[in-house]
Amino acid sequence: MPDTGGTFVISGCCNSAAASDEPSALESSLDQLPVVVIGAGPVGLAAAAHLAERGMNYLLLEAGAQVGASIAQWGHVRTFSPWRYNIDPAARRLLDTRGWSSPDSDWLPTGAEIIEHYLSPLAAHPAIAPRLRLGTKVTDISRVGHDRVRTAGRELSPFVVRLAGGDEVLGRAIIDATGTWHSPNVLGASGLPAYGEAEASELIDHALPDVLGADRDHYVGRHTLVIGAGHSAATTLLALGRLAEQFPHTQVTWAIRAGSAARSYGGGAKDALPARGQLGTRLEELVRSGVIALRTGFFTHSLIRDTDSVAVIGRDLSGAEQKIIADRIVAATGYRPDHSITTELRLDLDPILGGPRALAPLIDPNVHSCGTVPAHGAAELAHPEPDHYTVGVKSYGRAPTFLMATGYEQVRSVVAALDGDWQAAREVQLELPDTGVCSSDLAEAQESRVGLATGISGGLLGTPLAMADSEAADPDGCSCG
Template structure:
């Protein structure tokens, strides 16, 4: 995959110096901090660059800080995966307006893009746009966010202090507000079934890959002719299982075991021919056939508890709540167990996080996966994303905490609302709307047409509408939810 084009990055000398400049205490709802400072956007993925586009449209100064060496660095990690959502749902409205005005050739709106295509045909041109490129810094990893001169405890005058953003290279940047679109891709869940690392998980790290390895491409040699254990019941797991089955047709000795905590794989199989998303239904149908034929060995009631390395193999022990054990000896492990947000960089800010999901408490009941699928999450914006720390917002997949119900279209509406709030336009900020297609992702004929052109669409959680997990599936998001 080509490195894409990101335009000129702001140099270190152009970083805004830390300042404790005072101003009048802002009125309720006004943007905190000195007005002359930029809004800091953390992350140059779809949500972060959409925020940049909205900030540019409103004439607000901003600085985009991307930890990677390119925009869309996390998406590039699953560049080989095709989403379930067509282009017409994958492009933010403000971003499209900027690109169209600059002579951009839009991709086929009905095409289901791969992660690589999203980066190269959309994110890279957007980052290179003259309204964004001068405000973009690559290789700028944020390690901490606070208020200049204020820890989390100190209150008096807090709202007048600018945000202080510390980078991995020691630089510090001041900002009037922070839009954290850093995502969750770099913080996958552990393999251990109880949310704690399995015993020996760290020692066995060399045997473990997280969601969406490129089994048929760059990572082929790690899996060909070997026994792989795939752990997880979401679309990421299904994507990898289908790829491994295709590899087994080409590489003798390739064996596949699939382990899930549930008593059956009905959730992963989905609705088959009756599924509202045909590509997702086809995925489940093919996966079920592989299991029933014996090409994939399915282990149910599997709760990863301990890993033991023995030369070129690793033994994975499951211990269910009753104490019953299962064991699998394997050569590779794919931990398709989801992701979680890293709030540690904002440890000195006053966050109000839901105790279960790690989203804001106001957002949690709207996205709770125990009650919602990605298609039933209502539109929401600045009010639901606000913390007790005025001016700090986590957006995109990070805003959902551990909920796998994120959709890219939902994230675009988040950033539109948040930027409106930062501009002081609370009428627009609170006018949140979200129009999704009837099926939630694509029409029944779309996936069939796409499959005829390029094969079964895969996806990443949030696809359409998209987070960054995948299905053979998003997210990590083509279909939804993962």
């Protein structure tokens, strides 16, 4: 079994140790195996920085062709949180050793700027680059010789991480930072796909399309229906509102389940992040002026597609129906965790949110906003499967209150625990700005760039859409990435 870059790789799909009941050489050398971090977004890379700082063996696997691959999908959006909340302390220390030029701490970066000025330099650092594998998709995780049922010797058996190409990587621990970007929620208000949703898929865009840039032609002069009440919806609505003000035949309708949009408007002037507060204020102005038509109490039930349009039927609990006919739909309905790669591991998931059970009460969106989530770490993120941790936005399950800064503290604690430093693992600390209602936001104009707030799972990942030069004076937004 070759040792490639400090990691054990099993070619093909078979492993003789898996069929044996006797302790294997792999079990006796468990501590020599790497910690396998899955996902090279902000939180996964932060985990790598903490592992490197402690001199621990690790491997960082990323399914995309670049680090921050999901962020690249919303690179046109600006965050509502400034740089000082978006950089992990260990990552900063690592970058400083290479003469890195730190961005202005008060600047609100776009997703593209986060990749260019932070994630890419971090990934290129000599402590990380040799251990990073791009284009490496994980399909399954288990224990060598142990399915989910078998207990004897489980803790002594390495994790086996199966890759899409057919190889398997062994590790002593797993940090799952895969996020939720690729598993969006459906349009149906009950959590089930709306009738006809699949048939109308060509007319449905998921969160954060580049309304004022690459995707502009999809929306100019057309009627767009935005469904959702979070940051992503607000971001898209503000962009569509600007488009409608420029092109009178452009129509925008916003449908939410709630009876009021007050929560979506956020904290306004009381928000500790002005960019986010301004997002809600601007959104409310567009609704009051009639640029955006708001439909409340709308529970999406079915879609009926015509050639170039779609009728969206909302049905409330009494059976009363509402109908909206639109040319395009933006489904800003949030995300859900995908645990399909861990079906053979013993995870203790909250039945409501789908994240670690111990964490769920601390992040319940019915109680908490982004800024009121208490500090938490390895203890709350652990599963019955020893040394397996779900971190980042995926740890929040369906809760939309995740902030990047929260994810950074998560991995600091987890890495300390894996290093046996339980004192550091337990001393979780987190300072977050008061977020008011963490549901939708917009950021102030910064020079000639404008963006809108988003509710992407992740950390204080605010993301604004790039605006035209003529809109340089408008504010931009954020994301909980």
